[in-house]
Amino acid sequence: MHFAGLGTATPPHRFTQRECWEVLRAWPGFARLEPRSQAICRRVFAGSNGIESRYLAFERLEEAFALEPNAMHARFTRYAPAVATEAAERAIADAGVAAGAIDALLVSTCTGYLCPGLTSYVAERLKLRSDALLLDLVGQGCGAAIPNLRTAEALIASGRCRHVLSVCVEICSAAFFIDTDPGVLISNCLFGDGAGAAVLSSEAPAGRRKVRWVEGFTTLSASDRECLRFETRDGMLRNILGPEVPGLAARHVAELADASLRSRGLGRDSVSRWILHAGGRDVLKAVREALGLEEAATELSAEILRGHGNLSSPFVLFVLAEALRRGWPGGWWWMASFGAGFSSHGALLEVE
Numbered sequence: 001m002h003f004a005g006l007g008t009a010t011p012p013h014r015f016t017q018r019e020c021w022e023v024l025r026a027w028p029g030f031a032r033l034e035p036r037s038q039a040i041c042r043r044v045f046a047g048s049n050g051i052e053s054r055y056l057a058f059e060r061l062e063e064a065f066a067l068e069p070n071a072m073h074a075r076f077t078r079y080a081p082a083v084a085t086e087a088a089e090r091a092i093a094d095a096g097v098a099a100g101a102i103d104a105l106l107v108s109t110c111t112g113y114l115c116p117g118l119t120s121y122v123a124e125r126l127k128l129r130s131d132a133l134l135l136d137l138v139g140q141g142c143g144a145a146i147p148n149l150r151t152a153e154a155l156i157a158s159g160r161c162r163h164v165l166s167v168c169v170e171i172c173s174a175a176f177f178i179d180t181d182p183g184v185l186i187s188n189c190l191f192g193d194g195a196g197a198a199v200l201s202s203e204a205p206a207g208r209r210k211v212r213w214v215e216g217f218t219t220l221s222a223s224d225r226e227c228l229r230f231e232t233r234d235g236m237l238r239n240i241l242g243p244e245v246p247g248l249a250a251r252h253v254a255e256l257a258d259a260s261l262r263s264r265g266l267g268r269d270s271v272s273r274w275i276l277h278a279g280g281r282d283v284l285k286a287v288r289e290a291l292g293l294e295e296a297a298t299e300l301s302a303e304i305l306r307g308h309g310n311l312s313s314p315f316v317l318f319v320l321a322e323a324l325r326r327g328w329p330g331g332w333w334w335m336a337s338f339g340a341g342f343s344s345h346g347a348l349l350e351v352e
Contacts, residue, residue: 171193217347
């Protein structure tokens with residue numbers, strides 16, 4: 001399987017962390033939060049947390065305080081199909097294929113729910129064939145991109161599909177929740193909105209750089225499930241984010257990378273570039289240290305985090321697209337994502 005095209009997209013409005021802090025501080029509900037909760041928000045928003053700005057599905061930041069289920073669902077319904085379609089259009093254009101050549105559409109999300117799923121709306125907007133296979137993949141959290149791509153690999157390997165369109169879209173602002181839990185408050189300060197898309201093909205595209213998907217890997221640690229997941233409270237999604245997540249992510253990412261690379265006779269020193277989900281500043285630092293990498297090796301992930309926040313599932317597609325745009329040297333590239341479950345995913349890419 002080969003990457004034939006990549007595309008990313010965000011909602012139109014970008015907000016700095018300073019702007020978010022000023023609006024939060026002026027919100028009447030902020031005064032009702034416990035002093036400890038106020039201090040957490042101040043430290044994360046106004047301090048150095050590795051994020052400078054985020055794209056959010058708001059016209060005005062004050063919309064963030066419409067904390068009721070109908071408003072959240074309306075936000076997801078408005079923005080998720082639009083942003084997903086924009087990323088998909090860019091991936092199709094980058095691949096140089098016609099929309100009618102797409103045999104299957106896979107869409108991953110965890111920040112909202114539609115029935116029929118997002119694939120129905122995205123396929124309609126893209127004018128895909130009516131007989132294209134549509135699969136909605138939900139509930140995999142920040143790690144969803146690699147399982148999505150592994151599903152594309154299976155469809156292509158079966159011979160039933162030649163071109164598969166893989167999309168990850170998260171409208172994290174449709175899942176904001178405010179209470180006194182530190183993990184919930186920190187989540188509101190970290191997550192941004194966006195979509196990433198890839199056209200995967202059975203054959204390498206002619207006349208352009210070749211990026212071959214070699215193999216994908218996954219490990220599940222169900223005993224750690226309660227550390228990172230969504231729950232539903234008051235009819236809305238509420239993010240559970242435990243303080244142990246940075247260490248947990250670092251351990252699982254390193255163990256999976258080592259075992260998977262070793263299975264192919266490779267080691268960490270065989271990897272020329274690392275395409276890593278950031279999660280947050282502390283998470284990225286912990287993963288980098290667990291892998292024994294210099295800070296420069298994860299600078300692109302840190303850069304995406306600074307400008308977009310934690311995009312959840314599309315994050316690694318943003319990093320991959322930017323790495324290719326900048327013409328990074330080829331060789332073995334390792335892609336890593338992780339999230340709810342607790343699940344860790346890895347993929348070995350061979351880049352020309």
